[in-house]
Amino acid sequence: MVTVDGWVAAFLDRIEDGHEELTRLDRLAGDGDFGDNLRRAATGARHAMIAGAGGFAALVTAFRATGGTSGPLFGLWFRAFARQVSDPVQAGDVAEAARRGLDAIVSAAGAAVGDNTMVDAMAPAVLSFDSGGDLDASLRRAARESAAGAESTRELLGRRGRSSYVGEHARGVVDPGALAVAWFFSAAVPE
Template identity: 50%
Template sequence: MFGTAETRAWIDTFIGAVRDRGDELTELDRRAGDGDYGTNLRSAVERAAANLAADAPGTPGAVFGAVANAFLHTGGTSGPLFGMWFREFAKTVGAEVSSDVLATAADRAQAAVRRLGNAEVGHKTMVDAMVPAATALTAAAARGDDVRVALAAAATAAHEGAASTEDLLAKRGRASYVGEHARGVVDPGALTVAWFFDAAA
């Protein structure tokens, strides 16, 4: 299981990845959207870092809660959607994080984003990585895999889902406004989901 320290390390690693590689996301969004995704995401993770530093969370759920609040107060469309995604993790995760708990949290989280964003797999959005990651976690939990093995499977599935967006024609989000110009570009939101699971695995 993951405790508070392991969950905090997971989030700190994710924050570091966005700080270091945010320009990649900005470039993807520049090619398929309005170019502000990377900037907004960096703002969100800086808020998350500030929240975690200001009030050290005592449980894994509280760690996710601090991240959720940061994203919910970030501009753009993706910020609030990620905020709702993280909020489902915060609501589901308790004092310890097991494979079963993660599977439940990820499934509830992807369902919330699909409902609020009116997006499905194949629409070229973050959902294309969220759904396969949740499916992989559910399968890992059913096998009795430990947390790290389960998260590694989720990371692999999320990367495969993100890669699948490259050849899609967007049906939701800013990329849907530019039509064929977005084909050949990986969705930055889906790639962010993959980075998130990478940070744990």
């Protein structure tokens, strides 16, 4: 059974384990600080959870305090989850949170599918949700679709974010923000 704190803890573990990969990708297509920024946010979220904050609320606080553009954008994403999703986790609540989070990011950043950003992983996950369906099946679909969306960024030319500054040099590189979104959904999938 998926719980909010279990999902968040698994996501934080994945960031810790993969922060070097995120940094490597960001060095190829951005300014190279993404992995370190996410690791710092993960550490902050762990401290907030130890202090008693719920998992999604801890992510909001930690990511808003993180540098770069992605920190505040992830803060918007997680704010939707903090407002909508609680235990027991329901597919409909996750679907609504993901949709609201995506809408907030699109509104704030102006990014769209195909721009080579985190939106390329978020949007397919949102579309994959069966809001009235089985939670585990919905999360598995969201994990699969967000991973495919992240992989699709490998062939995109950046039109938003740091990758837009390096042009063709970023082609062939998975967007690290999109990859982090895929990790978020995969962290919720029971092994």
